[in-house]
Amino acid sequence: MIEKQTGKQIKYLRTDNGLEFCSDEFNRLCKSEGIVRHLTVRHTPQQNGVAERMNRTIMEKVRCMLSNANLPKSFWAEAASTACFLINRSPSVAIEKKTPQEVWSGNPANYSDLKIFGCPAYAYVNNGKLEPRSIKCVFLGYKAGVKGYKLWCPENRKVVISRDVVFDETAMLPNLSLKDCSNKENQKQVEHQINTESTPQKYAEADLVAYALNVAEDIDANQEPSNYSEVISCEDSEKWMFAIQEEMESLHKNKTWDLVKLPKGKKTVRCKWVFKKKEGTPGVEEPKYKARLVAKGYSQAPGVDFTDVFSPVVKHSSIRALLGIVAMHDLELEQLDVKTAFLHGELEEDIYMQQPEGFTVSEKEDYVCLLKKSLYSLKQSPRQWYKRFDSFMTSHDFKRSSFDSCVYFKKNNDGSFVYLLLYVDDMLIATKDKGEIRKVKAQLSEEFDMKDLGPVKKILGMEILRDRKTSKLYLSQKGYIEKLLCRFNMRSAKPVSTPLAAHFRLSSALSLQSDDEIEYMSHVPYSSAVGSLMYAMVCSRPDLSYAVSAVSRYMANPGKEHWKAVQWILRYSRGTTDVCLQFGRTEDGVIGYVDADFAGDLDRRRSLTGYVFTIGGCAISWKATLQTTVTLSTTEAEYMAITEACKEAIWLKGLFSELNEDLQISTVFCDSQSAIFLTKDQMFHERTKHIDVWYHFVRDIIARGDIVVSKISTHENPADMMTKSLPITKFEHCLDLPNSADNLEEVPLQQVMSTPPQSTIDKPMIAAVLLRLKGVAAGNQ
Known part of the structure; x- marks a missing residue:
């Protein structure tokens, strides 16, 4: 150049x-x-003094410009670019008080277009007759090679290049936070790169990479129009317009609204077009262009435009329970999807919406849309869709489960069942006869616009694989975990053998201490990483339960050691991407295992409850959570854990009693003889009277014979991995335990009741009693 x-x-x-x-x-x-x-x-940087001095000059200007404009550090690259632009147009003693621009090009510098960096700027837009004619932005500088200004639009979080701009150089905007404005997905990879650096000196380099990635994302995002005006002028205008026409046809076919005059005293809800380009398989499938008309539901007033908004979705435990039944009885399992599901909901409130941009009816420009059906982004849309679907299912002889509102079933004359599970607009249908599935599909298609996805392959990020010859069904999240590792830059990390090593002694004392650590952790995507791992744990990875439970306690204020623990879990996931749940044929019913870790929480000394329920050796329900109160002994901790497990057992028993009478749950195994004794006898009332009454309901359950709590050896209890960090040999042993029914040990009730176990009064309880006696003695003295 x-x-x-x-x-x-x-x-x-x-x-x-x-x-x-x-x-x-x-x-x-x-x-x-x-x-x-x-x-x-x-x-010896002084040997290259000219370049080093210029770097200092630029950065001094950057600091001043950001401070004056109340902009965060994330805009440092824009400030640096503007600083260079101004330096090139400022006189310099080194070139006889000429400007670099003049020496370079031979033409004098032009100052007529200079504006104050960071000042409010109003860029001209044309979004419709009734829409504002400008959007409020922040002035960021000048675009090289383009005769226009570079602006940041906080509303849609994009850089805008415009020539028709009005500037307000008399004031600056208040502090602009980019916590929600920066592209979080791209920052994750950069932030991990920052975290692995050993000195704060390298933050600037990482910031440069972050800026480059954000800019790259903005370029990619430009392939998808942000509004209707961009659709008209973009390269793929015809394809986007075809997608818009499809959406409008669907809206009219569904009779979503009527055009009316806006009544006095009523307000309209605005709407906008949202566009998404879904890339197809290269060489096989063409990219899909999708357009959605969405309402700006944030402007709805509670009590006026909506009341109740809650809508249930099927529980993951219910999904796994159905998969267990499918594998056990070799049922057909297929998947359906509802097109534009939310458009089927009937509205109960009068909601008025402006006419869609680009589709204003001629000679009715002042009319508004009175919504008859729900629309995407309305507060009540999910609830209204569920109510409409529930009404349809119950009117077609399906019963809704009383244990899960999104599980429907119907018993045929031959004794077979038809099962349907609903998660918003995704459905699973299972039955013995394919003809029954076709019948249900036909009924649904008459009422809703359905998409038949055939035999199930994937749902909610979980891959479902079947081997009908061996009657095996596999539930895997390999694809999700690989994306997760890529997102946090851990694809090439060295795998480890356990989810959380024993040397991690996590507590709030390890949270942020020094300024350097605060700066370090400000770039760490801790919450996002933990949340992503949590979804894997909830869906198909019970082996992650304890580890994810441990790191999730420090979301509000994590420290370096907590982040190392999260990285350890990611490294474990890296080596176990192929791990999955395996369902098969079995004569065993549902079996539960429960364990507790006494005072495992180092901050509040609360104990940890862990349980897992299996069907044919495959986990269908699990949990690892802190107990709500502090216990005084191991016995109490185990007793409270049994209570939590029995609550889940009752729910599972009820669910299976509806879905399949042959599958029942009757036994929960625990490795604490003393806790089992407390569940069956109230002899030691003095030792348990401080325990909340609601924990004692387990005694009634056991007395009625609904659930039997039996003894199992600690070494044979798979729930042990849900409550503590284990060595690799014990951890792998726990993973394999549910597959063997030979490990179960029933202790006769007579034996338990005749001689109380010696461990009923353990050392922590004795210590508590001694402390009380000591206090009483001191008071009497």
């Missing part, structure tokens, strides 16, 4: 000894062009 723009050739190039300037490829280029290299001695 220098040679073409100035007609002069480069003779010398002076740099430091950094590897970015000393690659073999670059050295060969300089040698072939006859450019002589000047390299500084290491740790």
Whole structure:
């Protein structure tokens, strides 16, 4: 560029000894062009003083500009670019008080377009007759090669280039936070890169990478129009318009609204077009262009435009229970999807919406849409859709489960069942006869616009694989975990053998201490990583339960050690991407295992409850959570854990009694003899009277014979991995335990009741009693 723009050739190039300037490829280029290299001695930047002094000048201006404009550090690159733009147009003593721009091009600098960096700017837009004619932005500088201004629009979080701009240089905007404005997905990879650096000096380099990734994302995002005006002028205008026409046809077919005059005293809800381009398989499937008309539901007033908004979805335990039944009885399992599901909901309130942009009816420009059906982004849309679907199912002889509102079943004359599970607009249908599935599909298609996805392959990010010859069904999240590892830059991490090593002693004392650590952790995507791992744990990975439970307690204020623990879990996931749940044929019913870790929480000394329920050796329900109160002994902790497990057992028993009478749950195994004794006898009332009454309901359950709590050896209890960090041999043993029915040990009730176990009064309880006695004695004295 220098040679073409100035007609002069480069003779010398002076740099430091950094590897970015000393690659073999670059050295060969300089040698072939006859450019002589000047390299500084290491740790002597003064030898390249001209460049170093200019860096300082630029950064001093950047700090001042950001501070004056109340902008966060995330805009440092824009400020640096503007600083260079101004320096090139400022007189310099080194070139006889001329400007670099003039010396470079031979033309004097033009100052007529200069504006104050960071000032409010109003860019002209044309979004419709009734829409505002401008959007409020922040001035960020000048776009190279384009005759226009570079602006940041906080509303849609994009950089805008515009020439028709009105500036307000008399004021600055208040502090602009980018916590929600920056592209979180891209920052995750960058932030992990920051976390692995050893010194704060490298933050600036990582910020540069973050800026580059954000800019790259903005470029990609431009492929998807942000509003209707961009659709008209973009390259794929015809394809986007076809998608819009499809959406409008669907809305009219569904009779979503009527055009009416706006009644006095009523307000309208605005709407907007949302566009998404879904990339197809290269060479096989063409990209899909989708358009959705969504209401701006945030402007709805509670009590006026909506009341109740809650809508249930099927529980993951119910999904796994159905998969267990499918594998056991070799049922057909297929999947359906409802097109534009939310448009089927009947509205109970009068909601008025402006006419869609680009589709204003001629001679009725002042009319508004009185919504008859729900629309995407309305507060009540999910609830109204569920109510409509529930009404349809119950009117077609399906019964709704009293244990899960999104599980429907119907018993045929031959004794077989038809099952249907609903998660918003995704459905699973299972039955013995394919003809029954076709019948249900036909009924649904008459009422709703359905998409038949055939035999189930994937739902909610979970892959379902079947081997009908061996009657095996596999539930895997391999694809999700691989994306998760890629997102947090852990694809090449070294795998480890356990979810959380024993050397991690996590507590709030390890939270942020020094300023350096606060700065370090501000770039760490801790909450996002834990949340992503939590979804894997909830869906198909009970082996992650204890580890995710441990790190999730410090979401509000994590420290470096907590982040290392999260990275450890990701490394474990890296080596176990192929781990999945395996369902098969079995004569065993549902079996439960429960365990507790006494005072495992180092902060509040609360105990941890862990349980897992299996069907044919495959886990269908699990939990690892802190208990609500502090217990005084191991016995109490185990007793409370049994209570939690029995509550889940009752729910599962009720669910299976509806779905399949042959599958019942009757036994929960626990490794604490003393806790089992307390569940069956109230002899030691003095030792348990401080325990909340609601925990004692387990005694009634056991007395009625609904659930039997039986003894199992600690070494044979798979729930042990739900409550503590285990060595690799014990951890792998726990993973394999549910597959063997030989490990179960029933203790006769007579034996338990005749001689109380010695461990009923354990050391922590004795210590508590001694402390009380000591206090009483001191008071009497």
